[in-house]
Amino acid sequence: MEMPTPNPEIIARKAALVARLERVLPKEAIISDEIETRAYECDALTAYKCPPMLAVLPSSTQEVSDVLRICHEMGVPVVPRGAGTSLAGGALPTADSIILGVAKMNDVLETDYENRIIRVQTGRTNLSVSGAVAEEDFFYAPDPSSQLACAIAGNIAMNSGGAHCLKYGVTTNNLLGVTLVLMDGTVTEIGGGYLDSGGLDLLGLICGSEGQLGVVTEATLRILRKPEGARPVLIGFDSNEVAGACVSDIIRAGVLPVAIEFMDRPCIEATEAFAHAGYPMCEALLIVEVEGSPDEIDAQLKVIKDIARGHNPVELREAQDEDEAARIWLGRKSAFGAMGQINDYMCLDGTIPVTALPLVLRRIEEMSKEYGLDVANVFHAGDGNMHPLILFDANKPGDLELCEDFGADILKLCVEVGGCLTGEHGVGVEKRDLMLVQYSKVDLEAQLAIKDVFDPAWLLNPAKVFPLAITKDRREARATAA
């Protein structure tokens, strides 16, 4: 993975930068020791590491503004960081950059049940947002798998999704307002406790911009009342194709489940050995969950079970109680951990039209044989968001590169069938160089123009999202200016 060559002139000004930061931040909020900065050398894409020049952990919007203003004045690149759970390398630093972490900013600022909103500082973890409103039976809907650890800041940066977004949407559909700090230190509010913001939809633009347009320090989020109940059903099939066809039929039938999750045989076997969820050994299984009162659940599950029976399932298991429901979800939720027990893996995130599922699964299997690397598939089938996990051995020379080539081929296939490179993880550094597979240079130039407006000096997370070759002039113009 190529990263820009660190600028020695910036590194040479480290002491001056620290001196200025010490005037606006408490000493303990500045991490400059070379051993301690290693804690920030990577995120969850651990294959790539580089300690930053410094890490700072501000406690308020004002402090974030001060830090950004100083870095802007001194021409220092800034890499914003939430909880560091990005699978795409969104928070990977360079040696001449500082990490700006919002982890200390995790307060709930306001809960408002009448207007069904919560306002939080963005260092707060996803799950603890739901936790803050649980006593009134409300919840925050987007639920990425990392929800125990991941921060709202990162959720907004990557426009995170989750298993239940088939019904409730992703982050952008549940975000009503932000406090945004621009690279020059300007603090501004976009949106708020009302549904549509006036003017251009800058809120929609900020969400998913991977920390390249500004640093979001506070967010107003939509909260929802919990449903009366929810119940999953587990359906096993003897082929991926049939499972894929069943997904399409369920969607077409007019019932909209809250989640449709898919696992293939390699994934079922691995999770079964790891979590002992009691899954049937079959080629593919679906977990379909519906919500409502007990009678409403029965009625919806009847439709789903009837459709499933038309596809000759090898297993059809409905949760009879909370415990069985938890067991059905147990395997799915431990899938990534289970794969990690077997080997190193790379988790992809391409999204495809649901109707292309059988074709894409078959092609992945063929490519797996060609590359000689195993793949397990576990994903959100309802919305076509695939998560192929390619297994490799990080200690075996060349295996990571082989795995990356295989991954790139899968993502190209996703684009070819009408899909995209990433459904919820973001581009980061991981998929940066594939952007021209999905978009033309003109398409990308329109996106670069947006960054030019928000961050003319290209200091915020500059080496991400776009192929380095096409951002080179912009980044180097900054270096010359500095």
Add this chain to the structure above:
Amino acid sequence: MEPKNEAELAGIIAAAEGPLAIEGGGTRGVVVGGEVLSTSGLAGVELYEPGALTLVARAGTPVAKIEAVLAEHNQRMAFEPMDHRGLVGSSGTPTIGGVIAGNISGPRRVQVGAARDFLLGVRFVDGRGQVIRNGGRVMKNVTGYDLVKLLAGSWGTLGVLSEVALKVLPMAETQASVLVEVSDAGAAVGVMSRALGSPFEVSGAAFDPAASLVMLRVEGFEASVAYRLERLKDLLGDAGEVSFTETFEQSELLWRAVRDVDVFQGRAGDVWRLSVKPSQAPEVVARLEADGLLFDWGGGLIWVLMPEGVNFRQRAGGFAGHATLVRASEEVKARLGVFHPLPAPLQVISDGIRKRFDPRGILNAGLMQPGAGVAI
């Protein structure tokens, strides 16, 4: 000018020597200077996959055509775009491009989201005549910046849409509405908040003060709708007399009337659209001395009928949200401004984006700009 395809559209914009007035069906009451550039020649559904809940259409495709195509498979645009013709007194055929350019959403916005939430991808021609693509046709897509959202609600000021990809949803088997007799706005917002904060999946929450009636819609399959009606009655019975609509058609007509703000049709005066935090709505509207009010989105959207030429924003005083002047004479629009003023940093950013996408300033010049009221 009426290009027949995207390449022609791009050619016209690249060669334009003066301002262009971008028009879909011309039904939303937008008036801007310049030569009219209509997208109505770019029509047709390009792709529809019911099993993937996606539809791709050229921008000039009539909304009615899309609704008909979807209805064949029992699907719909869940964001329920309003039809402005009755309210603003326009004629013509609403197009999907116009819906997206204006981010036009109806009562179900409170439950499922706005037009922008159902927009998966766009193709558009910028002010230089370049064809630009963003998003795609899949449900989840975080590949690069979300220009899809940016284009929704940009009223043709950043580019002319040539094609849009939409997420669609199954139609509900049936619907019915709970009607609660309430006269006071504060109490009405309280009732709507309780309903929307319940687990009973209310898909519309409106209040018509002239009829002293709160309306709450539930949709789904028959037994589920019946169940939720009763539960809402139990929940809200202490607030006022509760009744139900008797037929599917009755409920459907009720919500069409809310969607299109029928209560103001044929009544003189300016029409304002106020977006506000529901709990703040009663105090804001109390300051307005309005001639008519209709609350939608649980009180988050207020349609206001005002005497002609009154400076609404001044009268409303400070509030979090924004107000748009939807219907007024061109003189009043020019004087009061159609769009709400933005905070200074957001205005700078908006101007910057516009300058990059349309360096010559030829697309709907003056629209969405402070002080220049030619719009909607």
